[in-house]
Amino acid sequence: MKIYVEENYQKLSKKAAYILASQVRLKPDSVLGLATGDTPLGMYRELAAMHQEEDLDFKEVKTFNLDEYYGLEKENPQSYHYYMMENFFKYVNIQEKNIHIPDGQAPDIEEACRRYEQLIRLMGGIDLQVLGIGRNGHIGFNEPDVKFEATTHLVQLDEDTIQANARFFDSIHKVPTQAISMGIKTIMQAKKIVLLASGREKREVIQRALEGKISPELPASVLQLHNDVVVILDREAAGGLKEI
Numbered sequence: 001m002k003i004y005v006e007e008n009y010q011k012l013s014k015k016a017a018y019i020l021a022s023q024v025r026l027k028p029d030s031v032l033g034l035a036t037g038d039t040p041l042g043m044y045r046e047l048a049a050m051h052q053e054e055d056l057d058f059k060e061v062k063t064f065n066l067d068e069y070y071g072l073e074k075e076n077p078q079s080y081h082y083y084m085m086e087n088f089f090k091y092v093n094i095q096e097k098n099i100h101i102p103d104g105q106a107p108d109i110e111e112a113c114r115r116y117e118q119l120i121r122l123m124g125g126i127d128l129q130v131l132g133i134g135r136n137g138h139i140g141f142n143e144p145d146v147k148f149e150a151t152t153h154l155v156q157l158d159e160d161t162i163q164a165n166a167r168f169f170d171s172i173h174k175v176p177t178q179a180i181s182m183g184i185k186t187i188m189q190a191k192k193i194v195l196l197a198s199g200r201e202k203r204e205v206i207q208r209a210l211e212g213k214i215s216p217e218l219p220a221s222v223l224q225l226h227n228d229v230v231v232i233l234d235r236e237a238a239g240g241l242k243e244i
C-alpha cells in the first residue's frame with residue numbers, strides 16, 4: 001500500500017487527478033471505477049481542467065460508478081447519476097454509451113446487478129477504482145458486516161450513513177434507505193485502487209482501516225489485502241496513523 005499525505009484538500013485533489021490522468025494517458029480506453037461523495041469533487045474539477053487545458057482525452061474511456069440510491073430517478077438532483085453529470089461528465093468528452101451507473105429504478109434489481117457485473121467483465125475489468133470512505137468504514141455502500149465475497153447487490157443503508165447523507169436532502173426522512181452498490185469482491189477485482197480521504201472526521205476510520213484488524217466490521221480494512229492500493233490523504237485525515 002502506498003500512502004501519500006498531502007498538505008491540504010487541494011493538493012490531495014491534484015494528486016488524485018494526476019494519477020487518473022496518467023492512467024488515461026497510458027491506456028486511453030481505460031475502464032475507470034468512480035466514486036461520489038464530497039471527497040472526489042476536487043479531483044473531478046482538476047480532471048475537467050486537464051481536459052480543457054491539456055487535451056486530456058476521455059473519448060475512449062469507460063466508467064462504472066460504485067453505487068446509486070435505490071428508488072431515485074436519474075434526474076433527481078440527489079441521485080448519483082445527477083452528481084456525475086453535473087460534477088464531471090458534462091465537462092469532458094466521454095461518450096454517453098461508455099458511462100455506467102447502477103440503475104436505481106431497475107424493475108428487476110437482481111438481474112440489473114448481474115448485468116452490471118457482466119458488463120464490467122465484458123469491458124475487461126476495472127483498471128483503476130476510485131474510492132472514498134464513510135465514517136463507518138464503508139466503501140461504495142458496503143456497510144459494516146458486509147460479506148467480502150459480495151458482488152453488485154442491493155444494500156440496506158446504515159443509520160450512520162443515512163445521517164451523514166441527510167445534509168444533501170430536505171429532511172432525513174427523504175434519504176433513501178437502500179442503494180445498489182458494487183460489492184467488496186467487485187472492488188477488490190479492480191487492478192488498481194485509489195482511496196481518498198480528507199478532513200479530521202476521517203482520521204479515526206483511516207487509522208483503523210489501514211492499520212487495524214482486517215474485518216467485515218470495517219469494510220475498508222479489506223484493502224490491506226489488495227496488492228495495488230494508493231491512499232491519498234490530507235494531513236488532517238492522516239493525523240491518527242502510527243506508521244507515517
Ligand SMILES: O=P(O)(O)OC[C@H]1O[C@](O)(CO)[C@@H](O)[C@@H]1O
Nearest residue numbers: 035036037038039132133134161
Ligand atoms: O466523501 P464523503 O462525502 O465523505 O463520502 C464518503 C463516502 O460516503 C458516500 O458518499 C456514501 O455515503 C460514498 O459515496 C463515499 O465514498
